[in-house]
Amino acid sequence: MSDLTHRVRSFDIGLLTFYVVCSFVLAFILLPVLVIFFYSFTGSPVGGFNSPTLTYYEGALSSNLDAITLSIQIAVVTVAINVLTGVPVAYTLVRYDFPLKGLLTEVTILPMAIPGIVIGVALVRSWGAPRFGLNLGGTVEILVIGHVLFTIPFMIQVTMATLESIDYQKLEESARSLGAGWPQTFLLVIVPNIYNGIVAGSIMTFALSLGEFNISFFLQTPLTTTLPVALFGSFRTVDAGEASALASVFILLIVGLLVLVQFISDEGVKLGGNV
Amino acid sequence: MIDMYRYLAKIRLPTVRGRSIDGYLPWLLSLPFVALFLLFLGVPVYRLVELSVQSSTVFGNYVTVFAVGRYRNALLMSFGIAFLVTGISIILGLFMAYFLARREFAGKRVVIAIISFPISFPGILIAWAMIVLLGRSGVLSQLLAFLSGESASTFAIAFSFWGLVAGYTYFTLPRVTMAMVSSIEKVNPSIEEAAQSLGASRLQTFRHVTLPVIAPAIASAVTLAFSVCMAAFGTALLLASGVIDILPLMIFNVVMGQQNYELGAAMGIVLTIITVGVIYGYRRKFGGSVYE
Numbered sequence: 001m002s003d004l005t006h007r008v009r010s011f012d013i014g015l016l017t018f019y020v021v022c023s024f025v026l027a028f029i030l031l032p033v034l035v036i037f038f039y040s041f042t043g044s045p046v047g048g049f050n051s052p053t054l055t056y057y058e059g060a061l062s063s064n065l066d067a068i069t070l071s072i073q074i075a076v077v078t079v080a081i082n083v084l085t086g087v088p089v090a091y092t093l094v095r096y097d098f099p100l101k102g103l104l105t106e107v108t109i110l111p112m113a114i115p116g117i118v119i120g121v122a123l124v125r126s127w128g129a130p131r132f133g134l135n136l137g138g139t140v141e142i143l144v145i146g147h148v149l150f151t152i153p154f155m156i157q158v159t160m161a162t163l164e165s166i167d168y169q170k171l172e173e174s175a176r177s178l179g180a181g182w183p184q185t186f187l188l189v190i191v192p193n194i195y196n197g198i199v200a201g202s203i204m205t206f207a208l209s210l211g212e213f214n215i216s217f218f219l220q221t222p223l224t225t226t227l228p229v230a231l232f233g234s235f236r237t238v239d240a241g242e243a244s245a246l247a248s249v250f251i252l253l254i255v256g257l258l259v260l261v262q263f264i265s266d267e268g269v270k271l272g273g274n275v
Numbered sequence: 276m277i278d279m280y281r282y283l284a285k286i287r288l289p290t291v292r293g294r295s296i297d298g299y300l301p302w303l304l305s306l307p308f309v310a311l312f313l314l315f316l317g318v319p320v321y322r323l324v325e326l327s328v329q330s331s332t333v334f335g336n337y338v339t340v341f342a343v344g345r346y347r348n349a350l351l352m353s354f355g356i357a358f359l360v361t362g363i364s365i366i367l368g369l370f371m372a373y374f375l376a377r378r379e380f381a382g383k384r385v386v387i388a389i390i391s392f393p394i395s396f397p398g399i400l401i402a403w404a405m406i407v408l409l410g411r412s413g414v415l416s417q418l419l420a421f422l423s424g425e426s427a428s429t430f431a432i433a434f435s436f437w438g439l440v441a442g443y444t445y446f447t448l449p450r451v452t453m454a455m456v457s458s459i460e461k462v463n464p465s466i467e468e469a470a471q472s473l474g475a476s477r478l479q480t481f482r483h484v485t486l487p488v489i490a491p492a493i494a495s496a497v498t499l500a501f502s503v504c505m506a507a508f509g510t511a512l513l514l515a516s517g518v519i520d521i522l523p524l525m526i527f528n529v530v531m532g533q534q535n536y537e538l539g540a541a542m543g544i545v546l547t548i549i550t551v552g553v554i555y556g557y558r559r560k561f562g563g564s565v566y567e
Binding site: 012014015018021022025026028029030031032033035036039044081084085086088089091092093095096098101104106107108109110111112113114115116117118119121122123125126127131145148149152153157182207208211212213214217228231232235236240243244247250251254255258273274275 | 300301302304305307308309311312315316318319320321322323326367370371374378380386389390392393395396397398399400401402403404405406407408412413414415445446448449477478502503505506507508509510512513523526527530536539540543544546547550551554555558564566
């Protein structure tokens, strides 16, 4: 009885409004994605519907294979650099107190706050020409650097959050009191305990690197076209079917990676970079 | 593996003048990161500032940004779109987030999954989503044309101001909704129950109890939405290039079209001061990061 009255009470006008608003928002988010999937099989419906075919996927994949491969290669290297430089600095910021710690913490999120287009132009104008004996202009290396700048704040944030969720001090003290040196403590005690966070951060930054456009757009050359830049090109020139097929491939890649993150860690996908 | 453990156990860190190197560890561990940022963020930004002051007078390029009509209007248009989209997203997002955090209903997990999945889409993909939805042959424009009997181009708003607003809302709304859901979940529900047991209605409880507690979270969401909208480039490049001038598109035109790097640098610095200013301003005032 009381359960029934509770249910009747909770079905109020507020909840009803929520259902209506929620349906509109979900439709707004899902409808275009479904249409893109639909177009990827049938092409644009202008002049009547065609029967579904896979030719758009064949076309999109064969003409963009280089861009897809390059994007995956760049993402792999980016993740490796993120782990090697981001995890130690995250550990330092959580574990130690030292002068300038506050400043260093502030600096780690700086690339999220600076617009991608500004980072892109700044990188081109500084490292686009030979400097300090390094000639990075138009190379894949400068793209990797741009992607590391864009993604490393996420790696650091996820690692710091994971470190803060474990009792690392107790773990370290136990390891040290049992005679372990610092390298042993770090690699065999701390790293295995934050492994999930590191893997989640890696997948997340892999996905972000795959989708990075604003910085890459200024750093790329016709020989170093990444997947999002190829997407941009196909949206402008190729027909709707092929562009949608490439977009579908991209959406499935990103969504698959993010589902994987959800399984590994509860550090969700609420972190979103600049668009 | 065992050999590796033994090897690691044998390593004793070197000492510096009798002191264990432990004291230097924070510096050693952050060195690669600091070097990376100094070389590839510090040097480029310094170079940009240097470029921006290269004109007949030191701040000549900055004066141009604020004094010449089309550049100033691009800045104002950027502000306008950012304010409008932030407003729409916060109102819709707060409403959604409150119910997602506080009420139980069937399919809640699915709703959260759908709302959070476009967060990592790049801007150009969102532009394409708006084109298939609201372009000349977009499904919504076709549907509305079919229902009203008018031509589809009447409803094709993808390449206009409202198309840009729709695209920006597409990436802003999920971000602010998910940020506010986690903040509202952290509010202890017992204070809301206390208010209701004292006779407050749900709306009164929200207005006088929940809202003051989550005010910093709303401020955080406003900051995030505003800075992301100001910085966004990909969506606008596909939807509004040559139609609506916003600051990032103007930077692109000045740099790539006119090859005027000095003026472009000044605009870039102005844009950076705005986005970095709001984000670090939030940190100063409320503490914590808007990206958490």
